[in-house]
Amino acid sequence: MANPENLKYTKEHEWVLVENDVATIGITQYAADALGEIVYVDLPKPGTKTTYMKVCGEIESTKSVGELYAPMDGEVVESNSSLSNAPDAINSDPYGSWLIKVRFESLPELLSASEYQALTGE
């Protein structure tokens, strides 16, 4: 599977698109495949403070629950409300289905596509 080169990644299988001081965050294809069909997402509301590598949301499939880890300290500015009716969009298009947008002041070190690739061994 190809992880887009223009994105950054976390070891908890989030992808991050950085534009100025806002990061758009989703979960990787690897994570979506491992979870199976996603049936429910529980995302933080705008205004919620995020802490680096702390759980800020949940992604449930029929078989399991995955946790969404915040890739950086910041504040949620938007969460993707369209996913509440069609959470399986994450399975069909994980890199086109963002979960939250976070405004941050500084970024921690994130993984490149090739580093993430090496981590998942695929």
Place this chain on the structure above:
Amino acid sequence: MKSTPLQPEHEKLGASFTDFGGWNMPVRYGSDLAEHHAVRESAGLFDISHMAEFWVSGSDAGQMLDQALVNPPSEIAVGRAKYNLICNPQGGVIDDLIVYRISEDEFLVIANAGNRDAVSKALGERTLGNAKVEDQSDDWALLALQGPKATAILQKVASIELEPLRYYSIAKGEIAGTPTYFCRTGYTGEDGFEVLIPASAAGKIWQLLLETGGQDLTACGLAARDTLRLEAGMPLYGHELGLDRSPFEANLGRSVKLEREFVGSEALTKIKADGIKSKLFGLKGEGKRAARADYEIFLPGSNEVIGTVTSGALSPTLGYPVAMAYLSKPELEVGAKVEVDIRGTRTEFEIAQLPFYKRS
């Protein structure tokens, strides 16, 4: 890890795999929800070759099984089957089984993959007279064809008339020249068959069935099998059944024929007389958040844990969360409210009638 004779077929179809009782099994081929719905609305094909097959034969076979199991197989008519349990002397459940009577002196016992060794050992210890127990699990492949269109699809390739076979029956015939046992049983809550074929023919028959079923037949993995059986209120060993649970707690008392001697009968008679201290219940909730295995359950507003969830999911057919759970309040009735701790949030559920889903 072991794999079934159909491993190459699953790989060809791009399955994802999971370890199930020491077996590398397909968990889904594409979407587990689509596979679930296919079984409810059309038909699904499952590889369940991991399950164990024991052949018990000899003129003493019936008598032997009667004292080995809770539901006397000697009372099964030839060509019919019965749900059964094998218990230890303390009344704990070693496994749940289906026993088919092939002929007067020949029984087929199908056990769970993960309990193959335990069942083999227990049956071996309980032999009697000339009864012979053979573990033939490696010689057979077992396919489940389930759903409203399953019988029609299977009929296209079956050498015998399937419609006259009643639920919980078995008959011998052929598929494309391959000797086949057709069993009208399943684990999905739908009509359908489980077909037992020689392991060497598994790939050929699997392909033939998928070709014959075309768009009406979907290959299904264990994820769909689990949500289907949960909706149908069927127990899964290791979740709803175990050595620490008696059949009475699991609502399986109807299968336990007391007032005769079998392994566990003394303990079970006492357990029944003393009354159960906990009972398996169905729970249903609102919203989309599933109560999953091991989550704790409380009475509303109380901090006393009254039980834990054994299986739970967002029901694909019903659209709301369903679960099964042992509760230490066997007197609770349908409609009673409880709270499940879903990862830190108390969430209201109510006791629901089992099964959650019944085919119309």
